[in-house]
Amino acid sequence: MTLLDQRRPPAYAPPVPKRTPGRLRTWAGxxxxxxxxxxAGGREGWIRTLLTSLGVGLGVTLLLLAASVPRVMDARAEREGARVTGAAWGEAPVPRSDTTLVWIDAETEYxxxxVGGQLLRPDGGRPPLPPGVAKMPAAGEMVVSPALRELLxxxxxxxxxxxxxxxxxxxxxxxxxxxxxxLRFYAGSDTLTKAKGGHRTAGYGSAMNTSPVNPYLIVLIVLICVVLLVPVAIFIATAVRFGGDRRDRRLAALRLVGADIARTRRIAAGEALFGAALGLLVGGALFLAVRPLIGGVRLWNLSAFPADLVPAPSLVALIVPAVLVAAVVVTLVALRSVTIEPLGVVRGARPRRRRLWWRLLLPVAGVTVLSTVGTVGEATAVDPYPIAAGAVLVLVGLTTLLPWLVEAVVAGLTGGPVPWQLAARRLQLSSGSASRAVSGITVAVxxxxxxxxxxxxxHDDFVRIVGQNPTRANIxxxxxxxxxxxxxxMTDGFRDTKGVTAAVAVAESYVVRPGPIPRHGIRPTTTLTIGTCATLRLLAELPSCADGDTFVSHISGRKEQNDWVDETARRGEPVLLGSHEVDGVPTPSLWTLPASARTVEARTDPVGVRTDGILATPGALDPGRLPDALTRATIRTDERVPDAEEYVRNTAAAIDPTTRVMTFKAVERDKQYASVGTGLLVGGTATMALIAASMLVSQIEQLRERRRLLSVLVAFGTRRSTLAWSVLWQTALPVVLGTLLAVAGGLTLGAVLLNMITKRVADWWVFVPFAGAGIAVILLVTLVSLPPLWRMMRPDGLRSE
Known part of the structure; x- marks a missing residue:
């Protein structure tokens, strides 16, 4: 047999079938x-996996908290609606019965x-109970919330x-x-009546009257949600790339034993997928651990019951796959810039410079999308999706611009002190990891x-000047x-109260001109104010005054309104004070305005309004004749006396617990506007805390990967202080560049949104505190990372397995 025959297979040998497993089975393997x-990658593998899961877990925790907000708000609205009484919303009067009670709001401030509360007087033996109250308190008793009990x-x-x-x-x-x-209470009373301002109700619980949200606030709320959640998503994407250098070296070893590039990428995706899945479990565990503690945390006067912190199932169903998919996508994208060969990872060659043109597309596209929204007015129906998409594109575009900016700046850095040179060289070799570490704070700022x-x-649309003058009276x-x-x-009690420098009180009501109803169907009506001469001088410019005098007050510049006052207040003719009920029959009460009443000009009182109508002293008209009147005291306190306002409130409660005490303010805020501002502060605080934690984890991960290099430098005599300063510089430089980019991007985005709602820029320097907060975060992170840095500079870091 020839050699050729030996190499030829026998004719009778059956062909060996080539077994090719299915693609899904291969990918799964x-x-x-x-x-x-x-x-099973040993200590290093577990450390990388734990760092990744911790980073992802922090982000997932905040996402779960955000997903719980709808349930928290719904539960809060349900509780608020459950304690509303029908009479408070203008429903038909409730007849007295054994199952009714009279209540009045007794809210105060301390x-x-x-401190919210109500005074209650049951009409019978089976009164309705407020939510959360097991037994009706008797006169002189009260039930209080746990927080109020602790305060008392x-x-x-x-x-x-x-x-x-x-x-x-x-x-x-x-x-x-x-x-x-x-802080809330319910107190029993045996003196409360409807004549003293009480309301009768047959039960608690009513649908809340909710006013539509202002379109401007919708724009603001959408922007806040984007600003709070985008940094979280970026941080999760950054955490997935922890330990990338060691992972790439493992993949190079796989290439050496025959794995192709596609398979190494699938293996890397599986590793990232496991870390992300473990991060989901860590995030869920952290959420469950934080949840019981939420009730004891109060940020910006806002808190929540732990039982209400339940993430919406639909949002959870979105968060879980989004985190897993993001982990795989980010890993595959990161591997595209790395050449993994059997003999190593190609990183030593000079990398290709990052291109700028495509990085500008995202922010430009975001501004374009926002420009297509059009003008938003007070009556405009707002579509939140284009606004959210435009803001996301602008903010994500900043994260793509940051690596190019850092690379372009550090490329020309030469010379300087040794710490600066070490930091510059490190950034020149690997600026991508430094950029990723600060991308979250860039977006947040x-x-x-x-x-x-x-x-x-x-601000001007939701905050109005009310004209109150605290320099004259403040309560x-x-x-x-x-x-x-x-x-x-009131006059005597408040004048004797500690910290009060002046106090005046008046009785106010309305009067109507008697007679047939005019053709237009409206009888001439004006106000009637009764007070001492000292009091009336605060309301009008009086030439002279004595007890028994009366005046007719006009407001300068309002001729039509003054004519209407004169139609009602005709000197020498009667006016109708109102109707007293005698045996259930309305009986009109008439009073004749003296012919000697003088016309005076109104002045702005401490409440911020000008009072027109009839001004009378007690000698001219007894306030007891005024049905449906209002008694009001105006008080000025000495700001140098501690708790002067609290002493005033105590005196008011002693005189009559049904009185309402209000402090004067120069401005008044819209409640929706104030609540959105509170939400911004709470969310911003949580996001900044997450960013600080994420940067710390990222910093420790980077130091761990450079442990051998740090040990070598120390072994060659490099001082530890030099290395510490180099760590500070190589972290601070990207933060400074990221802050500059954030200022430019934030001002641009803010200007575009203000143009959308046809508002002007009120202050171009709003970035100063936020830029300072960003720098403070990096200083804090660097300071906390010094102890791990000191441990990593030990000689045992030169050991190798």
């Missing part, structure tokens, strides 16, 4: 191998905190305890509270600047009925 590398038992609550004056006999359960830290610009631009006390006795008690 490669992904499983990646999971094995993540779990050192800036709102503390030394700091002594003045409030004196003001409320009732004995605590029970606790309001969670069903009757908006949040765990709410840019978004915060844009939000603050829009917030400031809307007003009102009762829902008129009484000469109450007026005098």
């Amino acid at each position: 490669d992904l499983g191998l990646g999971v094995r590398f993540a779990t 050192r800036g905190a709102t 038992d503390s030394p700091g609550g002594a003045l409030l305890k004196e003001r409320l004056g009732h004995r605590v006999v029970g606790t309001v359960a969670d069903a009757g509270l908006l949040d765990p830290e709410e 840019a978004g915060a600047i844009a939000v603050q610009m829009v917030f400031a631009g809307m 007003t006390v009102e009762a829902s009925y008129g009484s000469a006795r109450l007026t005098q008690e």
Whole structure:
């Protein structure tokens, strides 16, 4: 047999079938191998996996908290609606029965905190109970929320305890509270009547009257959501790339034993997938660990019950696959820039410079999308999706611009001190990891600047000057009925109160001209104010005044309104004070305006308004004759006296617990606007905390990868302080560049959004505090990372396995 015959296969030998497993089976095996590398890669593999899972877990925790917000708000609205009484919303009067009660709002303030409450007087033996109250408190008793009980038992609550004056006999359960830290009480009364401002109700619970959200606020809310969530997504994408250098060296070893490039990428995807899945579990565990602690945390006067922190199932179903898909996509994209060969990873060659043109497409596209939204007005129906998409494109575009900017700046850095040279060389070799570490803070600062610009631009629409003059009077006390006795008690009681420098009280009502109803169907009507001469001088320019005088007050520049006052207040003719009920029959009460009444000009009073109509002294008209009147005291306090306002509130509660005490302010904020501002502060605080934690994890991961290099430098005599300064510089430089980019991007985004809502830029310098916050975060992170750096510079870092 020849050699050729020996090489030829026998004719009778059957061909060997080539077994090719299915593609899905192959991919599953490669992904499983990646999971094995993540779990069985020794100490280094587990450290990388744990860092990735911790980073992803922090982001998932915040996403789960954000997904719980709808349930928290719904539960809060349900509790608020459950304790609403029908009479408060203008429903038909409720007849008295054994199952009704009379109530009045007894809300007060204590050192800036709102203390909500009601006075209750049951009409029979089966009154309705407020939510969370197990038993109706008797006269002189009250049930309080746990937070209020704690305050009353503390030394700091002594003045409030004196003001409320009732004995605590029970606790309001969670069903009757908006949040765990709410201060609220229900007190029993045996003197409350409808004549004193009380309302009768047959039960609690009513649909809340919700006003539509202002379109401007919709724009602001959408922007806030984007600003708070985009940094979280970027941080999760960054965490997936922790330990990339060691992973690439493992993949090079696989290439050496025959794996192709596609298979190494699938293995890397499996490793990232496992870390992300573990991060989901870590995030869920952290969420469950933080959840019981939420009730004891109150940020910017906002808290929540732990039981209400339930993520929306639809959002959870979106978060879980989004995190897993993002982990795979980010890993595959990262591997495109790395050449993994059997003999190593090609990183030593000079990399190709990053291109700028495509990085500009994202922010330009975002601005274009926002420009297509058009003008948003107060009556415009706002579509939130284009606004959210445009803002996301602009902010994500900043993260793509940052690596190019860092690379372009550090490329020309030469010379300088040794720490600076070490930092510059490190950034020149690997600027991508440094850029990724600060991308989250760049987006957060840019978004915060844009939000603050829009917030400031809307300021004038939601904050109005009310004209109150705290330099003349800073507190007003009102009762829902008129009484000469109450007026005098207010005047005397407040003048003797500690910290009060002046106090005046008046009784106010309306008067109508008697006679047939005119053709237009409206009888001439004006106000009637009764007070002493000292009081009336605060309301009008009086030439002279004595008890028994009357005046007709006009407002300068309002001729039509003054003519209407003169139609009602005709000197020498009667006016109708109102109707008293005698045996259930309305009986009109008439009073003749003296012919000697003089016309005077109104002045702006401490409440910020000018009062026209009839001004009378007690000698001319007894306030007791005024049905449906209002008694009001105006008070000025000495700001140098501590708790002067609290002493005034205590005096008001002692005179009549149904009085309302209000402090004067120069401005008044819209409630929706204020609540959005509160949400911005709470969310911004949480996001900044996450960014600080993420940067710390990223910093430690980078130091761990350079442990051998740090040990070599120390072994050659490099001082540790030099290495510490180099770490600071190589972290601070990308942060400074990222902050500059964030300022430019934030100002641009804010200007575009303000142009959308036709508002002007109120302040171009709003970026200063946010830029300072970013720099403060990096200084804090660097300081906290110094102890791990010191440990990594030990000689044992030269050991190798």
